[in-house]
Amino acid sequence: MAKDARAGGELDVPGKARKGKRDLEKVLLLCTRGVTHRHRHLFQDLMQLLPSGKKENKLDTKKDKDVVNEIAELKGCTSCILFEVRKRMDLYLWMAKTPNGPSVKFHVQNIHTMAELKLTGNHLKGSRAILSFHGAFDEQPHLQLLKELLSQIFGSSTKKHQKTKPFIDHVFNFTLADNRIWFRNYQIVLSDDRSKTNFDKMQLVEVGPRFVLNPVKMFSGSFKGQVLYENPNYVSPNTVRADERRGKSSRYVQKVKAKKRRKIHEEKNAKAPDEFADLWQEHDLSD
Known part of the structure; x- marks a missing residue:
């Protein structure tokens, strides 16, 4: 290692970390205004599942999302999860690597929080998780990019983080079905200490939350840039509601x-x- 003649210390080589030190992955979580109680509960559940996450106040990012990159830089975060709510009904979830990207926009469906499910599973708060991905993530380029992005955001907790416990007792499962990503969280249940080396005796019990991510678009930058992928099967919730209204109006017109x-x-x-x-009318008898 080269020495600094004036200070007598080691020179910092750009792009290379010092030996024995590793930059910790930190995730910024924030949401826009107009969130409902269910969206807020899901936000709190993700905060509990990500020990390295940092929370920020609500923002108004309808016009410009560059402010999210600035906040992430001030917080020292390398990733971001943004809850964007429209019409107090539709939840869009952004996952981005700040500040250079890439980023993905999802439409969140079938939301079930921990408080709603009443499941029997449980795990330590701040414990590390095993990431399990469906084999279909390796078949297409955009799915490979999604897998890498999800791995860096949900697998960001390391042993060196102050809020992370050195235990692995649950599994994050990402399954690809119906062109959507289904998220599940399972607890690893061991019958006794001897079953730690016997994987056949291990059981998985769902903890929650559970939700479905429908990819909309993928961008080369953080919340902007060139469109890398656009889902051809995605239908906007506004279009679905308009079709339902037209169906009801058509039934009325038919009536x-x-x-x-x-x-x-x-x-x-x-x-x-x-x-x-x-024939059966009464006649006047006086006639």
Whole structure:
């Protein structure tokens, strides 16, 4: 190692870490305004699952998301998870490597928080997790990029982090099905100490939370840049709701048209007078 003649110390070589030191991965978690109670509970669950996560106040990032990169730099974070809520109904989740990217935008569906599920699993707060990925993540380039991004964000906890415990007692499972990513969190249950080396006796019990990530777009930069991938199967929730409204309105229009056709039919086919209509009418006995 080269020496500094003036200070007598070692020179810092750019792009190379010192021996014995390792930069810790830190994740910034923040959300926009308009979050509902369910979105807020999911946000708190992710904070508990990521010991290296740092929380930030709500932001208004509708026009410009560059402020997120600035906050991440001030906090010393290399990754970011942003909850973006629209119309107080639709939750979009951004995962990005700050400040240079890449970044991915997901539409979050089927949200179930820890408080809702009432599952029997449990694990230590701040413990490390094993990441389990479906084999389909290695088949396509954009899925390989997603796998690497998820690995760096959810596997960011190291033994050297002050809030991380040196235990591995749960598993983060990422399964690819129906062009979506299904997230599950399982506890590793051991019957006794001797089963630590016997994987056949280990059991997995779901802890929660659970949610589904539907990829929308992938960008080369952090929250911007060239579009690397765009999901052709993605349908906006606004389009789905508009189709439902049109379906309801079409049923109403069909009912109105049916009534008009019935009225026109009755006018064209008037009933013949009934010859027995006056048979049971009462007659005046005084006549």
